Amino acid sequence: MRIQPSILSADFANMQRDVERIASADGVHVDVMDNHFVPNLTFGPQMVEAVQRVSPIPLDVHLMIEDADRWAPGYAELGVFSVTFHAEASTDPVALARRIRHLGARASIALKPGTPVEPYLELLPEFDQVLVMTVEPGFGGQSFMADMMPKLRTLRAAAERHGIDLWLQVDGGIALDTIGIAAEAGADTFVAGSAVYGAADVEAAIAELRAAAAASHAH
Numbered sequence: 325m326r327i328q329p330s331i332l333s334a335d336f337a338n339m340q341r342d343v344e345r346i347a348s349a350d351g352v353h354v355d356v357m358d359n360h361f362v363p364n365l366t367f368g369p370q371m372v373e374a375v376q377r378v379s380p381i382p383l384d385v386h387l388m389i390e391d392a393d394r395w396a397p398g399y400a401e402l403g404v405f406s407v408t409f410h411a412e413a414s415t416d417p418v419a420l421a422r423r424i425r426h427l428g429a430r431a432s433i434a435l436k437p438g439t440p441v442e443p444y445l446e447l448l449p450e451f452d453q454v455l456v457m458t459v460e461p462g463f464g465g466q467s468f469m470a471d472m473m474p475k476l477r478t479l480r481a482a483a484e485r486h487g488i489d490l491w492l493q494v495d496g497g498i499a500l501d502t503i504g505i506a507a508e509a510g511a512d513t514f515v516a517g518s519a520v521y522g523a524a525d526v527e528a529a530i531a532e533l534r535a536a537a538a539a540s541h542a543h
């Protein structure tokens with residue numbers, strides 16, 4: 325059970341402090357938004373490089389940008405742990421995943437709520453992780469979409485069929501009252517923005533989320 329707080333909910337004026345506050349988490353989730361793929365703008369490679377320099381834990385970069393084929397490899401080159409691009413923003417997801425892996429990062433593909441999972445099931449061995457969005461990407465603090473759970477079940481079954489160790493990540497509306505639902509459906513990697521940075525005790529929030537996920541996990 326991996327917990328990855330999203331620094332979209334951190335204080336951008338105190339990024340180093342807020343990354344150091346989540347040292348007990350499994351990774352820091354970095355939401356890159358370009359104002360085109362989503363109607364919001366965050367930061368680019370220079371900021372990711374800066375966070376990477378001070379972070380005590382690995383970086384999980386979530387690219388919500390157009391033209392992923394062009395831009396995603398540059399993030400992998402920074403030496404981050406994982407690079408997620410959106411299926412909707414790539415013309416050749418398999419070629420892009422191979423490039424990301426070749427550059428030394430884990431390759432991860434994200435699906436917006438309206439994107440079906442079926443076209444990707446045979447391609448799963450090309451990826452290290454699939455991100456099932458449980459909100460429309462763009463903003464933190466939205467409500468969890470429980471109707472995405474069939475996608476997780478389908479992906480978990482397909483990964484078992486392939487015999488691969490595919491991480492299934494969920495992102496959006498993950499909190500104490502929803503994380504168990506996603507874990508039960510097969511997720512093992514959980515992004516949480518407001519549920520972590522909105523808590524008075526950030527480390528306690530991470531521990532509680534991890535425990536709640538473990539209590540409900542399908543395996």
Ligand SMILES: O=C(CO)[C@@H](O)[C@H](O)COP(=O)(O)O
Nearest residue numbers: 330461462464465497517518
């Ligand atoms: O990718 C996104 C939003 O597009 C996320 O990573 C959010 O940052 C999650 O925030 P919460 O829903 O957990 O508050």
Ligand SMILES: [Co+2]
Nearest residue numbers: 355386495515
């Ligand atoms: Co995200």
